[in-house]
Structures are given as C-alpha cells and as structure tokens.
Amino acid sequence: MRGSATVTTSTQAPRRTRIQVEKRELILEAALEVFSTNGFRGSTIDQIAEAAGMSKPNLLYYFRRKEDIHETLMERLLETWLAPLRELDDIGDPMTELRSYIRRKLEMARDFPRESRLFANEILQGAPRIMPLLAGELKTLVDEKAAVIKGWMRAGKIARTDPWHLIFAIWATTQHYADFDVQVRAVLGPNRGGDGRFEDAARFLEQLFLDGLKPNG
Amino acid sequence: MRGSATVTTSTQAPRRTRIQVEKRELILEAALEVFSTNGFRGSTIDQIAEAAGMSKPNLLYYFRRKEDIHETLMERLLETWLAPLRELDDIGDPMTELRSYIRRKLEMARDFPRESRLFANEILQGAPRIMPLLAGELKTLVDEKAAVIKGWMRAGKIARTDPWHLIFAIWATTQHYADFDVQVRAVLGPNRGGDGRFEDAARFLEQLFLDGLKPNG
DNA sequence: CTAACGTTTGTCCAATCGGTCAAAATTTGC
DNA sequence: GCAAATTTTGACCGATTGGACAAACGTTAG
Numbered sequence: 001m002r003g004s005a006t007v008t009t010s011t012q013a014p015r016r017t018r019i020q021v022e023k024r025e026l027i028l029e030a031a032l033e034v035f036s037t038n039g040f041r042g043s044t045i046d047q048i049a050e051a052a053g054m055s056k057p058n059l060l061y062y063f064r065r066k067e068d069i070h071e072t073l074m075e076r077l078l079e080t081w082l083a084p085l086r087e088l089d090d091i092g093d094p095m096t097e098l099r100s101y102i103r104r105k106l107e108m109a110r111d112f113p114r115e116s117r118l119f120a121n122e123i124l125q126g127a128p129r130i131m132p133l134l135a136g137e138l139k140t141l142v143d144e145k146a147a148v149i150k151g152w153m154r155a156g157k158i159a160r161t162d163p164w165h166l167i168f169a170i171w172a173t174t175q176h177y178a179d180f181d182v183q184v185r186a187v188l189g190p191n192r193g194g195d196g197r198f199e200d201a202a203r204f205l206e207q208l209f210l211d212g213l214k215p216n217g
Numbered sequence: 218m219r220g221s222a223t224v225t226t227s228t229q230a231p232r233r234t235r236i237q238v239e240k241r242e243l244i245l246e247a248a249l250e251v252f253s254t255n256g257f258r259g260s261t262i263d264q265i266a267e268a269a270g271m272s273k274p275n276l277l278y279y280f281r282r283k284e285d286i287h288e289t290l291m292e293r294l295l296e297t298w299l300a301p302l303r304e305l306d307d308i309g310d311p312m313t314e315l316r317s318y319i320r321r322k323l324e325m326a327r328d329f330p331r332e333s334r335l336f337a338n339e340i341l342q343g344a345p346r347i348m349p350l351l352a353g354e355l356k357t358l359v360d361e362k363a364a365v366i367k368g369w370m371r372a373g374k375i376a377r378t379d380p381w382h383l384i385f386a387i388w389a390t391t392q393h394y395a396d397f398d399v400q401v402r403a404v405l406g407p408n409r410g411g412d413g414r415f416e417d418a419a420r421f422l423e424q425l426f427l428d429g430l431k432p433n434g
Numbered sequence: 435c436t437a438a439c440g441t442t443t444g445t446c447c448a449a450t451c452g453g454t455c456a457a458a459a460t461t462t463g464c
Numbered sequence: 465g466c467a468a469a470t471t472t473t474g475a476c477c478g479a480t481t482g483g484a485c486a487a488a489c490g491t492t493a494g
Contacts, residue, residue, distance in 0.1 A: 017440070019491095037342060042258030045482065057484085058442055066482065117341055120396070124334055124341070125254060127399045134403035142404050159428070164405060165421035172393035173386050179337070180389070182344045186351035187359045188381060204382035211376070211428065236461085236471070262452065274454085275472055283452065441490065451480065460471065 024062050027052045028076075031069045036114040039121045040070055067129075074122065074130055077115050082138070084108065085167075088145050094152040095210060102170055102205055109178035110198045116178035142167060170209070177201055241279050244269045245293075248286045253331040256338045257287055284346075291339065291347055294332050299355070301325065302384075305362050311369040312427060319387055319422055326395035327415045333395035359384055387426070394418055 016024070030051035034043045045066050049059040063069045084104040088097055109116055127134055146163035153160045177184060177198065185193040192200070233241070247268035251260045262283050266276040280286045301321040305314055326333055344351055363380035370377045394401060394415065402410040409417070 019441075023441090039256045039259055039338075039342070042256055042342070044480080046480090055443060056482090057444080060483065061441070064483085120337070120341055121256075123397050123400050124337055125256070125259070127403075131399070131403065134400055135406075138400075139404050139406060159424070161424055162417055162421045164409070165418055166425075168393060168397075168401060168404075168418075169390050169421070169425060172389040172397070176385060176389035180340050180385075182348070183340050183351055183355075184385060186344075186348065187356050187385075189356060192381070200379055201382055201385075204379045204386070207376070207378055208383075208386060208425070234462090234470075240471090261450080263450090272473060273452090274474080277453065278471070281453085436494090437492105438494100439490100439492080441488100443486105443488075445485090445487100447482105447484080449481080449483105452478100454477075455475090456473105457475105458471105458473070460469100462467100462469070464466090464468100 020062065023052075023054070026054075027059055027062055027069060028073055031073055032114050032118065035070060035073065036117040036121065039125070071129065073118065077119060078130070078133060078137075080112075081108075081115065081119060082141060085141060085145060088148065090148050090151065094149075094157040098158070099206060099210060102174065102209060103202060105170060105174035106177065106198065106202055106205065109174050109176075113178035113181060116175050120175065120179045173205055173208075237279065240269075240271070243271075244276055244279055244286060245290055248290055249331050249335060252287060252290065253334040253338065256342070257283075288346065290335065294336060295347070295350060295354075297329075298325075298332065298336060299358060302358060302362060305365065307365050307368070311366075311374040315375070316423060316427060319391065319426060320419060322387060322391035323394065323415065323419055323422065326391050326393075330395035330398060333392050337392065337396045390422055390425075 027048065030053075031043075031048045034047045034051055038047070043066075045056050045059060048069065049056045052059060063072070084101055087104075088101050122128075122130060142164065145167065149158070149163035149166065152158050153163075184197065187193075188197055244265065247270075248260075248265045251264045251268055255264070260283075262273050262276060265286065266273045269276060280289070301318055304321075305318050339345075339347060359381065362384065366375070366380035366383065369375050370380075401414065404410075405414055
C-alpha cells in the first residue's frame with residue numbers, strides 16, 4: 001500500500017518525454033482552476049486549453065478525453081487530501097493530536113481551496129466518479145481512525161462521543177472556509193473578512209472542539 | 218418586509234391562470250431536482266422538461282429562459298433557508314435557543330437536502346447570481362444575530378467566542394449532512410448510515426456545541 | 435544531413451445546447 | 465355553442481460542445 005504511491009489505478013505508467021511531463025502538468029494545473037470553479041459539466045476543454053495556453057487539439061494530444069483530465073486530478077487530490085487524517089496517530093497526547101489535525105485541515109482549506117472545491121463539486125453531484133473509493137479506501141481509513149479515537153475515549157483521555165461524526169464535524173467546519181469562502185467573506189465584510197479570517201477561524205475551532213471534548217468538562 | 222412575501226424582485230406579480238400556477242410549480246419542483254444534482258450549467262432544459270413531464274417548448278412557455286427558473290428557485294430558497302436563523306431570538310434561555318437552532322438546521326438538512334445542495338452549488342461557483350444578497354441581506358441578518366449572541370456572552374450565559382464563526386460552524390456541520398450525504402453514507406456503511414444517522418448526528422452536535430459553549434466549562 | 439519520432443495546428447464533424455416560431459389543440463368566458 | 469384566449473406541439477435555428485484527423489512543424493538520434 002505504501003510503496004505504490006504514484007501508480008495509476010489500472011494501467012502501467014507509460015513512458016513520457018520531458019515535454020509530455022511538463023505539458024501534462026500545465027494542463028492539470030489549468031484544469032484544477034477551471035473544474036473547481038465551474039464543475040465538470042460546466043467546464044469546457046476550450047476553457048482549460050486557453051488557461052493552459054495551448055490549442056484544444058493540442059490539449060487533446062496529452063489527454064484524449066475530458067474525463068481523463070478530471071480522473072487524473074481526482075486521483076492525485078485524494079492522496080494529498082487524506083494525508084492529514086493518515087497522520088492522526090495513536091502515539092502522542094490525544095488532545096494535541098486532534099488539535100493539530102484540525103489545524104492542518106484548516107491550513108489545507110486556506111492553501112488549497114481549489115482542491116477542496118473540486119472535491120466538494122464531485123461529492124455534491126453524487127460522487128459518480130469516486131464512489132468506489134469512498135466506500136472502499138476512505139471508509140477503511142475512517143473506520144481505522146475512529147477506532148483510535150474510541151481508544152482515547154475508553155482511556156478517559158477525551159469525552160465519549162461518536163468518532164465518525166466527530167471526523168465529519170472537523171471536515172465540515174474546516175472545508176467550509178474553502179468551499180463557502182465567498183459567503184464567509186461576504187458575511188464577515190471587508191474588515192474581518194481579510195487575511196486574518198483563518199486565524200480567527202483557527203482560534204474559534206480550537207475552542208469549540210477542545211472545550212467540547214474535554215473529559216468530564 | 219413581512220407582507221410582501223410572494224412579490225418578485227423587480228416587476229409586478231403578473232396575473233396567472235390556474236394552469237400557469239400549477240405548471241410553474243411542477244417545473245420548479247423538477248428544476249430543483251435537476252439543478253441540485255447537476256448544477257446550473259450541468260443541467261439542460263430538456264432534463265427539466267422531462268422531469269416535469271412536458272416538452273421543452275412547453276416549458277419555455279412558462280419560463281422564457283433557463284436562468285429565470287434558477288432565479289425563481291433561488292429567491293424562494295433563501296427565504297425558507299434563513300428562516301431558522303431569523304427565529305433565533307433574544308428572549309428565552311441562550312443555550313436552549315442555540316440548541317434548537319442547531320436542531321432545526323439539521324432537520325432542514327434532512328428534509329430539504331436538494332435545497333441545501335442547490336445553495337451549495339451556487340456558493341461553490343462563486344455565487345454569481347446571489348452575491349448582492351450575501352453581502353446585503355444575509356450579512357445584515359448575521360450581524361444582527363451575532364450581536365444577540367455577543368449579548369449572551371457579555372451576560373455570562375455562554376462562553377466567549379467569535380459569534381460569526383460560531384454561526385459558520387453551525388451552518389457547516391448541519392449542511393454537511395445534506396451536501397456531503399453520499400460521503401456520509403458511504404463512510405458510515407449500511408448499518409450506521411441508515412435513517413438513524415441524523416439522530417446520531419443530532420446527539421453528537423448537541424454535545425459538541427453545548428459542552429463547548431458552557432460558560433467557564 | 436536526414437529519417438524517425440514527437441508535437442502542434444486548422445479544419446471538420448456529429449451531437450447537444452438554449453431558444454424561436456407558427457400552427458395545432460385545448461380551455462375559457464360569454 | 466362559439467369566439468377569443470390560452471396551452472401544447474413539431475419543426476427548426478445558430479451556437480457551442482467534445483472529439484477526430486491529416487497535414488504541417490519541430491526535435492532528436494544516428
């Protein structure tokens with residue numbers, strides 16, 4: 001599982017020239033921008049091609065179908081997206097572990113909002129392309145971490161609650177600052193909606209989760 | 218403000234026949250279904266027409282442009298969507314008020330998931346059609362309720378935090394169960410992902426928010 | 435230099451899109 | 465029952481879409 005990180009799902013990784021590697025990267029970057037703001041069906045190959053600075057037929061030389069771009073994007077995304085949860089570890093203080101998980105997820109919402117929105121778009125539409133991954137790899141990972149959290153509860157290190165819904169709550173509150181960024185900024189206004197909003201959010205979330213999880217609060 | 222509920226934004230409400238009222242309702246219901254799962258650009262008039270059981274030209278007799286359907290839908294949506302927050306009142310126990318707000322929002326996620334997803338879709342794409350409403354009416358409402366919550370904090374009724382981010386957290390956690398429903402069910406699996414998942418979520422959220430907000434926890 | 439290979443482009447296509455229009459069918463007011 | 469108004473339909477249109485394709489262009493190894 002750990003050694004086969006960069007392997008595509010079904011086929012062997014084809015040999016690629018220098019130009020292919022560079023151009024494919026360029027396309028994926030452009031596609032991330034376009035897909036994350038318009039959704040899959042709302043995005044056109046022309047838009048992506050223009051954002052990547054090349055013609056449509058040229059783009060189609062590197063990715064034969066529009067769906068291939070999206071698929072490649074989603075594969076990469078999931079890997080980095082779940083990394084923080086993977087790092088949630090049994091060693092170390094539970095409270096500290098949870099706090100740093102929340103912080104890391106919030107940092108990802110701040111630094112990779114497009115990735116978050118791309119993912120949100122996919123889920124919103126019923127996850128037609130990644131459903132197997134959700135019910136498979138993702139569920140396995142979450143169940144595993146839920147067991148870790150349950151251990152902490154049994155040991156009296158944190159309050160007893162539902163670990164699955166706790167993970168959902170962390171996902172929801174942190175990703176909210178990427179997915180609903182427009183709304184957040186509009187509601188906070190020009191003053192409080194500036195760059196400091198993520199620090200405010202971090203402070204708030206820490207208080208919400210940790211005080212709420214204190215054993216025998 | 219209160220008496221002019223069914224008035225469209227700019228024009229006078231046109232006189233409508235019985236058939237027009239019925240068919241428009243039918244179309245809006247079908248459009249909610251289609252838009253909420255495919256997004257605006259991802260949905261076609263044909264899809265909506267078929268879901269409404271009529272031909273495309275017939276649908277266009279009732280709504281002249283695709284955008285008109287979406288606009289009408291969004292206007293209605295916002296009204297009902299913000300109702301729970303409007304009801305958040307200064308009279309009554311703060312903890313009880315917040316708890317019932319959370320419960321009500323979660324019930325809306327359960328009973329009106331399509332409305333939630335339609336809204337999420339719009340925000341995700343940068344809220345091109347409702348931006349003025351966010352920065353205007355919505356911001357005003359949230360600021361108003363944030364002031365109420367701040368009063369509770371000053372009175373020592375709840376812990377001191379950022380009221381705006383508190384409201385965001387409530388939105389995020391509750392709407393998560395509508396917008397990310399596929400993921401929630403996939404992760405919870407067949408057993409825990411059944412109908413009981415909303416009761417589990419309600420229990421968890423109550424514990425998370427109320428314990429986290431207890432004065433001098 | 436040149437042949438083989440990799441890259442780029444212009445042109446084209448069928449399908450689908452949002453929307454129009456006139457004519458046919460139906461409902462309504464009297 | 466009948467004329468006027470409303471509703472429904474089929475045929476059609478221009479624009480856009482994802483994608484194919486062959487020819488032109490560039491690069492590189494021998």
